[in-house]
Amino acid sequence: MKQESTTALFPEGNKLSADWFTGEAFLFPLITQDKNNEFSAGSVTFKIGARTNWHTHPKGQVLIVTEGTGFYQEKGKQAQIIKRGDVVNISENVVHWHGASATTAMTHIAITNFLQDVQVTWLQRVTDEEFNHVNNNLK
């Protein structure tokens, strides 16, 4: 493919809460819910080693990876490598996490649907043991 822009698509934005994210994760909001858009959208940047807690979405979420390489894992399944240009359509009420890898950062746009006023239910942390297991399985 031909040469394209060489700077990040969006600014990093603001650091996300350690209550729900491990490591350095940032959100740059793109669009808020309104009368037409029954979702919000934002650019989420995960520095090396950063990831969400395990969580669910009551009406699903779409991830569009815009930079780097990381993981998407549903509970009880093998983690998937996700990289720039990949799209993940996350079903409702599926326990999962996403984030960077132990050696690469990852940025995705997240389009998160609302079910009434709820977008996400946060669960337990993705432990270092769980994260290392996923990373070590790649080597």
Next chain:
Amino acid sequence: MKQESTTALFPEGNKLSADWFTGEAFLFPLITQDKNNEFSAGSVTFKIGARTNWHTHPKGQVLIVTEGTGFYQEKGKQAQIIKRGDVVNISENVVHWHGASATTAMTHIAITNFLQDVQVTWLQRVTDEEFNHVNNNLK
């Protein structure tokens, strides 16, 4: 900002119909409507000089510009320059067009809401006269 990837985020995809687009415009689909996502999303690439017809969306559309520079214009208003990293939240039933400029290509993600089964109503072509007027006003 630091150096990032140097290739296009998505492939160009398939050429869009000359019935609704002037010039070389392409769609790479990212997500289709389903039980959770009351929208479709795709990456639309406008080569230099390419643009949509005038059109409306019954439940609005969100544009996220991922590459280049182009225009967004609502009927009766001055055209806006839109460029990589910009987000446009288009209201329902507003007559508008978007596309490249006469000298620059532009690619955006389009998230297009459905009202029942309808996403768009296509109207007349953006004439060369209209397009040139917008471009000449910048000089």
